Amino acid sequence: MRLALIAHDHKKDDMIALAADFLPLLRRCTLLATGTTGARLTAAHGLTVERMLSGPMGGDLQIGARLAVGELDGVIFLRDPMTPQPHEPDINALVRACDVHDVPCATNVATARLLLGQWSA
Numbered sequence: 001m002r003l004a005l006i007a008h009d010h011k012k013d014d015m016i017a018l019a020a021d022f023l024p025l026l027r028r029c030t031l032l033a034t035g036t037t038g039a040r041l042t043a044a045h046g047l048t049v050e051r052m053l054s055g056p057m058g059g060d061l062q063i064g065a066r067l068a069v070g071e072l073d074g075v076i077f078l079r080d081p082m083t084p085q086p087h088e089p090d091i092n093a094l095v096r097a098c099d100v101h102d103v104p105c106a107t108n109v110a111t112a113r114l115l116l117g118q119w120s121a
C-alpha cells in the first residue's frame, strides 16, 4: 500500500494521533508526505517517509503528480476548513486528481479512520 499523508498546521496534532492508532499498517506502507507533515511523523513515530516540498511550496502538486501516474493507492489529507491557505489551488488540484483517478482520499479524521481501519484488516 502506497499512501500520502498531509495535514495543515492546525491538523498536524490530529495526524500524529491518527498515525499512532495505525502504526502497524503505516509501518508496512510506502509513505509520502508534504514536508512538515513528514518531518512530524518521523519525529513522533520513527516512520520512514519520503518527504516532498512543504505544501505552500508545491508539495501537494508533487504528490498529485505521483498520484496521476499511478504511484499512490490512497491519500489522507487533513485539511483545515477554518483557515484560508495561500496554495488553495494546489490543494484543490490534489483532491481533484484523486477524483479523476478514483483514488481514496480522506479529508477528515473520521473518514481517515474508516479507510485506515479497512486497510488494516
Ligand SMILES: O=C(CO)COP(=O)(O)O
Binding pocket: 006, 007, 008, 009, 033, 034, 035, 036, 037, 038, 053, 054, 055, 056, 059, 060, 091
Ligand atoms: O500545506 C500543506 C498541505 O496543503 C501541508 O504542508 P506541510 O506538511 O509542509 O505543512
